[in-house]
Amino acid sequence: MRMGVLDDVRKWLNDVPLWKELGTIPDRTKALEEKVAALEAMLNGKRPGDVCPFCGAQSFRLDRVDMHGDREVWKCTDTACGKSREIRHDLNAKNRRSGTALLGGNRR
Missing domain, CATH: 2.20.25 (N-terminal domain of TfIIb)
Incomplete structure (x- = not known):
């Protein structure tokens, strides 16, 4: 019974657009961190x-x-x-x- 409820909640969450977008945050955050690091490296050298x-x-x-x-x-x-x-x-x-x-x- 419990697994059925959990599966239903997971299916419902997968249908919510915001939930799908929340799953992309770690990849987007990593990409932004890499861009910021590259910009900081440029500023530490010759502008x-x-x-x-x-x-x-x-x-x-x-x-x-x-x-x-x-x-x-x-x-x-x-x-x-x-x-x-x-x-x-x-x-x-x-x-x-x-x-x-x-x-x-x-x-x-």
Whole structure:
């Protein structure tokens, strides 16, 4: 009699969608743990660069900063690309003394 009741409960549980999903949790949890471990390993080493606007590789890095931080040169470290981009923070920025916009030239 007891086995019949247990079998009925098992059959009923197998028909419940949530019960089937609960059975997949250990596998999904293991997969998530592996992904987190891989991400943590990446963060412990050298961090990946930004996405290169030219080739799309995640290897766009700050190469140098000039002019007291107003000029940055970013370069793609991917050997197939190697392109660079200059970013000027002093152009079209507010002049710190007068509050007027600069279109280029000397700031001081």
